Amino acid sequence: MPHHHDEEFRLNSPEFKQLNIKLDRRRFLTKTSLGLGALAMGSLFGAEKIFSSSPKAVPESAADFEQEILKALPHIAPKAKKVIYLFMSGGPSQFETFDYKPKLVDLAGQNLPDSVRKGQRLTGMSANQSALPMVPSIYKFNQFGKSGTWVSELMPHTAKVVDELCIIKSIHSEAINHDPAITFFQTGNQLPGRPSIGSWVSYGLGSDNQNLPTFIVLVSKNGAKDQPLYARLWGNGFLPSKHQGVQFRAGKDPVLFLNNPEGYDGSDRKEMLDYLSKLNKLQNEAYGDPEVDARIAQYEMAYRMQTSVPEVMDTKDEPDEVFQLYGPDSRDSGTYAANCILARKLVEKDVKFVQLYHQGWDNHGGLPKGIAHQCKNTDQPTAALIMDLKRRGLLDDTLVIWGGEFGRTVYSQGKLTADDYGRDHHPRCFTIWMAGAGVKPGISFGETDDFSYNIVKNPVHVHDFQATLMHLMGVDHERLTYKFQGRRFRLTDVHGSIVKDILS
Structure with missing residues (x-):
């Protein structure tokens, strides 16, 4: 199958346009719902607090707080x-x-005293033992350094x-x-x-x-x-x-x-990742899911790791x-x-x-x-x-x-x-x-x-x-x-x- 390197051709393909239409619908519904919500908040708290151009007036999001x-x-x-x-x-x-x-x-062979165990929990592998005979290590110790x-x-x-x-x-x-x-x-x-x-x-x-x-x-x-x-x-x-x-x-x-x-050679791989990145960015705009950014970063890291x-x-x-x-x-x-x-x-x-x-x-x-x-x-x-x-x-x-x-x-x-x-x-x-x-x-x-x-x-x-x-x-x-x-x-x-x- 021939490779097409014309970006305009790919972005104008029927499949890509269809994806854009679906994303535009979702984007419209998302933005209008947020807009209605913002108007409702404005009526409660005062429009100047919600729509002020000052960044400090905008309520802090969870993502902002993480940053x-x-x-x-x-x-x-x-x-x-x-x-x-x-x-x-x-x-x-x-x-x-x-x-x-x-x-x-x-003390070798003697039972572990109750005063030492103090009723502490045992595993199921030794809880049923009739005795708990103590055993020293058979290996020698010495002082070093x-x-x-x-x-x-x-x-x-x-x-x-x-x-x-x-x-x-x-x-x-x-x-x-x-x-x-x-x-x-x-x-x-x-x-x-x-x-x-x-x-x-x-x-x-x-x-x-x-x-x-x-x-x-x-x-x-x-x-x-x-x-x-x-x-x-x-x-x-x-x-x-x-x-x-x-x-x-x-x-x-x-x-x-x-x-x-x-x-695939290196140039094919890079071209595929570039277009995948564009699709992911469209998806991110539509859903606002931070995990999409994480996936983009992972693909980019994988490409760099091929050499490192x-x-x-x-x-x-x-x-x-x-x-x-x-x-x-x-x-x-x-x-x-x-x-x-x-x-x-x-x-x-x-x-x-x-x-x-x-x-x-x-x-x-x-x-x-x-x-x-x-x-x-x-x-x-x-x-x-x-x-x-x-x-x-x-x-x-x-x-x-x-x-x-x-x-x-x-x-x-x-x-x-x-x-x-x-x-x-x-x-x-x-x-x-x-x-x-x-x-x-x-x-x-x-x-x-x-x-x-x-x-x-x-x-x-x-x-x-x-x-x-x-x-x-x-x-x-x-x-x-x-x-x-x-x-x-x-x-x-x-x-x-x-x-x-x-x-x-």
């Missing part, structure tokens, strides 16, 4: 301009990683960078099962439908690179798929769709539907020394190690929020073997990322976060032997760490009891963590809101306090 909110950002000077969030999906055990509990050795921080032998590489870490041992949540817990961490609510952290960042702070999305997601292929990941975890919720996370995949098509269809994505996804030019630093898996596209390199490359390109998910931490049984495998896949690349960012000067304005949706229980779930056990979900206290821009390096914050079952000092709720993250990026979590269904929402809902003692 005023965004104009105020950042609220404070940001210490972190970019975030890399390493989410360990499934819930890593604090006992086998960072929360050293030596007194458990003498100038800070003398205790780290498990499973993490020898992380131990080398421990003086860069701010380890929070007193994080806690109400959610005791995976889906509500991970949704709570990522969106601030246990129920699905709210915007994710990265989407809030995108909405509030915008982009520093017009050729790449503000919010990018990487999912490692070498994590055991014990718990599912849902695209809504990086979804935009009720925010405009241009703020949703964009997943980059391994392989020849890192972003779905980004490449040109068969038979292949460049950033290509690691062949990385020197051998980089692959050695991140470990043997780093040459295998899509692994956790390879994704850590991509995360560094993305923040080098000023991508604001990179979320890296690694599954496989849900060790209800066979925990010693399972967590050793997980640490082998993630320990070296994680430490390498910290070192790589620091030597490139990127750690000064990049915040790195490591952690899962909850921790594990001191008691064993199911079979218990000298070298084999499992741990159930435990949301009452667990460990995450932060490193880089704006947080104190080489500290441990918060304390748990001898059973890592209750917090005894400096509790940090999930909402507190979210409020602190936003603060580091220059955002007052109470002021960044979005009106939806008659209510103003925010990431932290009506909760959250900044954890000032961990800020540098």
